[in-house]
Structure formats: C-alpha cells, structure tokens
Amino acid sequence: MPEVNLRPIPEGISFEEAAAFPLVFLTAWRMVVGKARVVPGETVLILGIGGGVSIAALQIAKHAGASVFVTSRSDEKLQRARELGADVLINNQ
Known part of the structure; x- marks a missing residue:
C-alpha cells in the first residue's frame, strides 16, 4: 500500500475500530454516492x-443533502x- 494512504490511529480509537472504519464507511459510500448517486x-x-x-449510510446521505x-x-x-x-x-x- 502506498504510504500516502496510511493514517495514524487517533487516540481513543481501538485497533479493531480503526480496522472496521474503511469497511463500514466505504461500503456505505459506494451505496449512497457511487450507486444511488444521491444529491x-x-x-x-x-x-x-x-x-x-x-x-x-445515514451520515453520508445527510452530508449529501438528502432527507x-x-x-x-x-426505539433505542x-x-x-x-x-x-x-x-x-x-x-x-
């Protein structure tokens, strides 16, 4: 992997949480932005x-300006x- 793609893990974030972040957010990004092209x-x-x-997906869709x-x-x-x-x-x- 190119060094430019690497980032330090922020304080307070576990290794497991940091490892899951790309999987979760990139999957949602591909759905909301890549496939659905939400505007x-x-x-x-x-x-x-x-x-x-x-x-x-909720956070990305809101950032894109969607309802x-x-x-x-x-309920929780x-x-x-x-x-x-x-x-x-x-x-x-």
Whole structure:
C-alpha cells in the first residue's frame, strides 16, 4: 500500500475500530454516492437502522443533502438515528 494512504490511529480509537472504519464507511459510500448517486433534496430510505453500514449510510446521505427516513423495531436505535440526523423514524414492529 502506498504510504500516502496510511493514517495514524487517533487516540481513543481501538485497533479493531480503526480496522472496521474503511469497511463500514466505504461500503456505505459506494451505496449512497457511487450507486444511488444521491444529491441534495432527494429522499433516502434506510431499512433496519442500527448497524455500522446503515449508520454510515445515514451520515453520508445527510452530508449529501438528502432527507433520510429510517426503519427499525428498536426505539433505542431509532432515537440514535434521530441524534445522527434522521428526518423520519419508522418503528416497523
């Protein structure tokens, strides 16, 4: 790997968390930006919010200017999604 692609692990982040970051965020980035090509003003629906990829997708979609609807059976996961910027929460229990 080219040295330019390497970054130090920030303090407070475990090796395991740092190792997972590219997997989670690059997967979500490819979905939201690469495949869906989300642009400002669009609406994104994320089914089953709460896992790493879905949380990353929420953050990336909001950064892209989209309105984000999320679903979950867990009120706790929906509340966390609200804290991260989800616009509409749907409990599909």
